[in-house]
Amino acid sequence: MVYALKYKPLVFLGVLILLSSCYLLPTFSMPVYMVEGRLGNVKMDTKAGRWLLCEINLPFLHRDEMLSTTEGIFKMHLSNRIFRLSDSNALLPGDLHLKLSLEQLQDIKNGSDFDFIILLDVRVLRSDLPDYSHSLFDNSAGSKKVRSSLEVYDLNRLQLIYHKQVDGIAGPNSSDSNQAVMTKNVHKLALKTYKKLMHQLANDLEYFD
Secondary structure, X not given: OHHHHHHHHHHHHHHHHXXXXXXXXXXXXXXXXXXXXXXXXXXXXXXXXXXXXXXXEOOHXXXXXXXXXXXXXXXXHXXXXXXXXXXXXXXXXXXXXXXXXXXXXXXXXXXXOOOEEEEEEEEEEEEOOOOEEOOOOOHHHOOEEEEEEEEEEEOOOOEEEEEEEXXXXXXXXXXXXXXXXXXXXXXXXXXXXXXXXXXXXXXXXXXXX
16 A cells, blocks of 8 residues: 555656646636827826726626726716716717717717716637637637727817837747647636726826825
């Protein structure tokens, strides 16, 4: 009995080596995150005005959390001057999206009594790679890409004053083409890009103050 226990680790190690040689042991491919941002010609002044927070597209599982977190970060600088669309009487276009045109901004201004509008968007751009792919899967053919974006428009000047986005990309490395690969779940990838976006936003708001 003691003899058998003594060699159990060696047996286990042999099994691992065997699995590895058969490409059944996956490697974990770390996602890559890229931040992009720009400011308008007017500095985002959080000391005045009424602000409207609007969602464009958010993952259903994390919608409430994302709205509450975003609102909370702005509230630290705006106090009670920020409102969600559902708590307002604002009339907005039905096809609300990022990169608003001058005409759309004018329509929003005419349909509301707000000075600024915040647009939050978190969406999956690509998801054709499973969380686990074995060696028979063509790894080079798939990837996951999620983008979290936030834009702020000055409705009095009718222009963009803040834009920030974080892209999260998960996919196999070139060296993983003949090996099983594990990648971050697309829902977790979305949540991670959103959290990185909020980190950027919190730092920027501190800078603007």
